[in-house]
Amino acid sequence: MTDPVLVVDGLSVTYTVGAGTFSAVSDVSLEIEPGKVVGIVGETGCGKSTLAQAIPRLLPEPPASIGSGSIRFKGTDLVKVGRRQLPMVRGTGIGMIFQEPLNSLNPAYRVFDQVAESIRIRHYREMGWVRSFHGGPEPFDYSRPPNTTTVAGSLTKSILPSGAAEEAVRDRLQTRSQFREEVLSYLRLVRINDPETILNLYPHELSGGMRQRIMIAMALSEKPALLIADEPTSALDVTIQAQVLTLMKELIDEVHASILFISHDLGVVAETADEIGVMYAGRIVEFGPVADVFRDPRHPYTKALLRAAPSQYKADGPLSSIPGSVPNLSRLPRGCPFRPRCPLARDRCATAVPPLAPVDPAAPADGRHIHRTACYFPEEVPGLP
Amino acid sequence: MGRDPSDLVLFVGKRLLQLIPVLFGVIILTFVCTHLKLVGLCNAVYPHASKEIIDACNAKYGAPLLSQFVTYLTSLFQGNWGTSPLGVPVYPAIAADLPATIELVLAALVLMIVIGIPLGVVAAQYSGRWADHFVRIFYLSGWATPTYLGAVIAAVFLGPAIGLPSGGEYSTPVPPFPQYTHMSVVDALIAGNFPYTIDALEHLVLPATVLAFINMGIATRMTRASMLEVLPLDYVRSARMKGLSEFFVMYKHALRNALITTTTVLGVTAGGLLAGTVVVEEVFDWPGIGQYAYDAIGGGGSTANFDGAIAVVIVFAIGVVIANLIADILYGVLDPRVDWR
Numbered sequence: 001m002t003d004p005v006l007v008v009d010g011l012s013v014t015y016t017v018g019a020g021t022f023s024a025v026s027d028v029s030l031e032i033e034p035g036k037v038v039g040i041v042g043e044t045g046c047g048k049s050t051l052a053q054a055i056p057r058l059l060p061e062p063p064a065s066i067g068s069g070s071i072r073f074k075g076t077d078l079v080k081v082g083r084r085q086l087p088m089v090r091g092t093g094i095g096m097i098f099q100e101p102l103n104s105l106n107p108a109y110r111v112f113d114q115v116a117e118s119i120r121i122r123h124y125r126e127m128g129w130v131r132s133f134h135g136g137p138e139p140f141d142y143s144r145p146p147n148t149t150t151v152a153g154s155l156t157k158s159i160l161p162s163g164a165a166e167e168a169v170r171d172r173l174q175t176r177s178q179f180r181e182e183v184l185s186y187l188r189l190v191r192i193n194d195p196e197t198i199l200n201l202y203p204h205e206l207s208g209g210m211r212q213r214i215m216i217a218m219a220l221s222e223k224p225a226l227l228i229a230d231e232p233t234s235a236l237d238v239t240i241q242a243q244v245l246t247l248m249k250e251l252i253d254e255v256h257a258s259i260l261f262i263s264h265d266l267g268v269v270a271e272t273a274d275e276i277g278v279m280y281a282g283r284i285v286e287f288g289p290v291a292d293v294f295r296d297p298r299h300p301y302t303k304a305l306l307r308a309a310p311s312q313y314k315a316d317g318p319l320s321s322i323p324g325s326v327p328n329l330s331r332l333p334r335g336c337p338f339r340p341r342c343p344l345a346r347d348r349c350a351t352a353v354p355p356l357a358p359v360d361p362a363a364p365a366d367g368r369h370i371h372r373t374a375c376y377f378p379e380e381v382p383g384l385p
Numbered sequence: 386m387g388r389d390p391s392d393l394v395l396f397v398g399k400r401l402l403q404l405i406p407v408l409f410g411v412i413i414l415t416f417v418c419t420h421l422k423l424v425g426l427c428n429a430v431y432p433h434a435s436k437e438i439i440d441a442c443n444a445k446y447g448a449p450l451l452s453q454f455v456t457y458l459t460s461l462f463q464g465n466w467g468t469s470p471l472g473v474p475v476y477p478a479i480a481a482d483l484p485a486t487i488e489l490v491l492a493a494l495v496l497m498i499v500i501g502i503p504l505g506v507v508a509a510q511y512s513g514r515w516a517d518h519f520v521r522i523f524y525l526s527g528w529a530t531p532t533y534l535g536a537v538i539a540a541v542f543l544g545p546a547i548g549l550p551s552g553g554e555y556s557t558p559v560p561p562f563p564q565y566t567h568m569s570v571v572d573a574l575i576a577g578n579f580p581y582t583i584d585a586l587e588h589l590v591l592p593a594t595v596l597a598f599i600n601m602g603i604a605t606r607m608t609r610a611s612m613l614e615v616l617p618l619d620y621v622r623s624a625r626m627k628g629l630s631e632f633f634v635m636y637k638h639a640l641r642n643a644l645i646t647t648t649t650v651l652g653v654t655a656g657g658l659l660a661g662t663v664v665v666e667e668v669f670d671w672p673g674i675g676q677y678a679y680d681a682i683g684g685g686g687s688t689a690n691f692d693g694a695i696a697v698v699i700v701f702a703i704g705v706v707i708a709n710l711i712a713d714i715l716y717g718v719l720d721p722r723v724d725w726r
Contacts, residue, residue: 056626058622083631084631087625087628087630087631088628089628090626090627090628091626091627091628091629092628093628098619098622098623100619103618103620104619104620104622104623105620105623106620106623106624106641107620107642107720107721108641108719108720108721109641117627118627121628121629202721202722204721215623218623222627
């Protein structure tokens with residue numbers, strides 16, 4: 001079995017605002033195996049984005065601070081990495097697609113310059129001109145059958161030569177037009193029509209969907225070992241959302257990268273992810289293979305979320321909603337954070353936060369990739385409406 | 386989409402047209418201020434002058450103010466900038482002195498940019514920390530220093546203390562090469578005279594530093610403020626996430642956008658820089674238009690030269706307008722979202 005790309009263990013992120021502190025992420029553990037897609041779902045305000053940005057240490061510190069836990073990326077604990085070393089991890093190590101594409105591109109530079117900058121960062125690291133954190137970036141595992149005819153399949157040949165040494169020589173000899181061609185190839189990868197025109201435009205001349213495609217192209221062009229997609233579609237128009245989501249799904253299929261996919265859209269996660277974690281109030285309350293979690297949810301919150309999701313899971317009648325709202329993270333209820341909204345709540349729930357334990361009592365208690373839930377009464381959940 | 390270069394030509398043309406009313410206003414204001422009380426005061430203004438000069442003065446300034454103004458404007462339009470009371474024409478003197486002032490102001494501007502702007506970046510980067518406070522103390526002390534005091538302290542104490550010359554353009558009165566541009570460093574470079582280039586630079590450092598130190602605050606402060614606006618934006622986070630080092634995040638991505646505001650403010654400081662040359666050039670014996678202005682208003686016991694004073698004000702006004710025009714053009718260059726209109 002291969003080593004996981006990312007192991008997050010007991011991670012807590014606290015914010016200090018004024019005199020008060022609150023935990024946006026509490027005791028989150030997860031593991032991402034190479035080539036696997038892990039989805040994180042939850043309502044707005046449950047700590048998904050904080051988790052996403054805490055992994056590459058992108059949160060402004062202060063006000064945020066990592067209270068406890070570790071983030072082991074390919075064996076290195078990012079919590080202990082110094083500020084100056086962090087840029088070496090980002091980009092080629094961990095890439096990220098953000099939630100708000102409108103302001104994510106620098107308004108002062110043309111599209112070409114911004115994509116080219118990403119590619120150049122990777123080239124310099126591949127060639128060893130600039131120190132990178134773990135001895136050069138690891139390319140995506142483009143491990144598809146060789147007879148593939150997808151876009152990425154044909155791209156693999158041009159952008160992924162066999163050896164690093166060979167690539168170094170090639171890059172040094174690369175002419176301007178070849179470099180331009182490489183930039184164009186990434187724009188084509190994200191299905192941009194007429195990339196030659198787009199290259200010379202400024203971000204303000206592009207639509208939101210187009211900007212997000214360019215953000216995706218920039219992230220992919222660094223060939224990160226781990227890609228974090230933080231709700232890449234939530235800020236877009238509904239029609240554009242659908243387009244970008246389709247693109248994301250296709251790319252996830254083609255690229256075979258390790259991906260942490262964060263979304264509040266259960267349908268998207270169901271279609272793309274291998275494993276899913278459900279977050280509530282900064283904690284993962286249920287985790288497991290997508291099929292298990294969706295077919296047989298064992299946390300009342302997951303059950304309620306699935307019930308509230310439109311269309312795919314419910315064809316008739318009004319949509320249901322979860323009573324109450326996400327609790328204020330600075331004033332969490334004692335015990336299980338879902339207790340005030342939970343139909344199963346009883347005295348025991350107020351005693352302590354239920355641990356994330358395997359649903360199957362026979363399974364090993366420390367199993368990472370089995371269906372687990374943080375509920376004291378998982379066997380009663382299937383009986384809920 | 387995109388911007389037409391012809392828009393820029395139109396923009397510059399319009400701004401240059403705006404120069405006309407500005408100059409007219411400046412001329413009226415200066416003319417009235419200098420001539421209002423002159424009638425009959427020639428004896429007092431030129432106490433040691435010969436009778437011819439006093440008579441000429443009375444003849445010139447005895448007429449009604451309006452007719453004096455018309456006479457002056459007419460001759461100005463004919464290219465005659467007037468003469469000093471001693472009969473020295475104003476225009477050749479100004480033309481000869483202007484390059485030295487341009488050199489000094491540009492040197493001060495360069496110092497403001499290469500020192501003042503990075504200081505603003507550092508202050509924003511470490512806002513609220515000791516580096517921020519240190520930078521604030523630095524630029525506020527510059528801001529609070531009266532020009533004459535700063536210039537005198539630099540010339541009398543600082544210069545000798547650190548071994549820098551504090552007077553003139555070169556160590557010898559006349560350099561051994563032709564002065565094509567009348568800019569000390571440029572002329573030495575054209576002549577290929579390396580020792581004199583160094584010598585000229587050494588003479589330039591102190592007056593330029595004084596000018597820059599006094600006017601730098603606004604550049605630093607604006608850079609800090611607009612950096613603080615830019616730093617929390619998403620694209621700065623994107624740049625960080627690309628794997629760029631903090632240096633590139635700050636100076637390539639954040640500062641590039643923060644500069645848009647700073648540039649406008651730098652245009653405004655042109656007035657301060659030019660005004661500062663009057664005292665700084667006099668103290669450092671820099672043969673520029675500032676020193677000419679100082680003499681023209683009768684500073685240092687020289688003979689008051691009203692035509693000269695008006696000419697200096699006109700030149701300064703043109704300088705300020707052009708500096709702001711350049712700043713506005715740069716604004717458009719730096720921010721691709723701006724239309725030249």
